[in-house]
Amino acid sequence: MKIRLLVVATIATAFVSIGAMAGMMPPFGSKNDVSYAKNLWQKMEAKGLNSTPSNLYVGGPPHGKVREVLESKIDGKRVIVKRNYRGKNITVKKVAANRAKYLKSVTVMQKRKGYDPADADWFWVKYTPNGAIMKNKKGMSLAGKVAKGKPIGCIACHSAAPGGNFVFRDSGKTSGLGATVFLK
Numbered sequence: 598m599k600i601r602l603l604v605v606a607t608i609a610t611a612f613v614s615i616g617a618m619a620g621m622m623p624p625f626g627s628k629n630d631v632s633y634a635k636n637l638w639q640k641m642e643a644k645g646l647n648s649t650p651s652n653l654y655v656g657g658p659p660h661g662k663v664r665e666v667l668e669s670k671i672d673g674k675r676v677i678v679k680r681n682y683r684g685k686n687i688t689v690k691k692v693a694a695n696r697a698k699y700l701k702s703v704t705v706m707q708k709r710k711g712y713d714p715a716d717a718d719w720f721w722v723k724y725t726p727n728g729a730i731m732k733n734k735k736g737m738s739l740a741g742k743v744a745k746g747k748p749i750g751c752i753a754c755h756s757a758a759p760g761g762n763f764v765f766r767d768s769g770k771t772s773g774l775g776a777t778v779f780l781k
């Protein structure tokens with residue numbers, strides 16, 4: 598009797614630990630996330646998503662003050678690319694004259710069916726202008742489900758976008774902003 602109880606208790610403990618470990622696995626920044634993001638950047642390059650200008654506009658935090666958004670499909674999946682520009686006394690005019698000087702980051706969402714059903718199936722990534730994957734203060738690469746379950750980060754903030762698809766610019770309320778350029 599006692600042994601059986603011990604066995605049951607041990608198995609139960611094992612399950613709880615596995616569960617805890619799975620819960621501790623960060624939802625972003627893994628090797629797989631990073632290699633997926635690197636591959637995605639190559640495909641963005643090939644498609645011209647890093648070299649085609651869109652319509653610049655000025656927006657609020659946290660993305661760079663001047664921005665532009667492009668959309669396309671990569672491997673049949675919707676991709677939204679946002680270039681974020683920063684700099685002293687920055688204006689749309691200055692950026693238009695020299696994008697490379699002001700580009701600070703490229704934030705990207707790619708729709709991946711079944712990847713994250715609870716949060717509209719987006720893969721999130723933040724690149725430097727050269728395509729390196731940026732990290733948070735803890736040194737975690739910003740690629741994957743960023744930062745699922747946390748009160749701040751891509752997912753938390755974008756969950757507030759009207760329409761439930763986590764895309765602010767789909768709402769139509771952004772019509773005053775620079776229009777998105779669509780690349781076939």
Ligand code: HEC
Binds near residue numbers: 658660704751754765
């Ligand atoms: C604090 C809120 C907030 C956080 C955090 C945030 N965003 Fe955004 N994001 C916005 C808002 C608001 C817009 C709408 C466009 C604008 O204001 O320029 C936007 C727009 C975008 C767009 C264009 C599509 C859309 O939703 O309109 C992309 C792509 C994007 N963000 C990616 C990211 C990625 C990747 C991260 C995380 C690394 C991130 N964002 C973090 C608020 C946020």
